[in-house]
Amino acid sequence: MKKPLSERERIVARRESRLEGQVLLVDDEEAVLDFEREVLTAAGLTILTANSGAQAIEYLSHEVIDAVFLDSKIPGDWSSEDVYRYMEKHSPDLVRKTILVLSNVSDPAVRTFGGCHADLLPGKAV
Numbered sequence: 001m002k003k004p005l006s007e008r009e010r011i012v013a014r015r016e017s018r019l020e021g022q023v024l025l026v027d028d029e030e031a032v033l034d035f036e037r038e039v040l041t042a043a044g045l046t047i048l049t050a051n052s053g054a055q056a057i058e059y060l061s062h063e064v065i066d067a068v069f070l071d072s073k074i075p076g077d078w079s080s081e082d083v084y085r086y087m088e089k090h091s092p093d094l095v096r097k098t099i100l101v102l103s104n105v106s107d108p109a110v111r112t113f114g115g116c117h118a119d120l121l122p123g124k125a126v
Contacts, residue, residue: 025047028051032101053078
């Protein structure tokens with residue numbers, strides 16, 4: 001019978017298990033991007049960051065992306081919903097690997113978009 005792992009052995013095992021892949025983070029708040037980048041890079045992922053929908057579309061059209069963290073409300077010509085629709089059309093496999101990050105659930109547009117895609121909603125610390 002195997003001896004249970006000690007707390008130290010569990011911590012070492014967690015540190016040694018690394019994730020692989022390229023993740024696109026889309027958010028207009030630099031502090032949020034910095035935090036997400038730090039956490040996900042430490043886990044072993046390669047990170048691309050976009051602070052606008054247009055920049056996200058540029059990455060989506062030219063890079064191999066394994067997952068997306070999409071802020072629910074980004075400014076500019078391409079909204080979060082526009083980016084999501086682009087992925088539905090051009091990268092349908094990526095849609096199920098997308099997490100919609102909410103910051104302002106009182107905004108009716110965010111609630112409508114989020115309500116239509118409830119499976120994408122983890123929430124965002126504010």
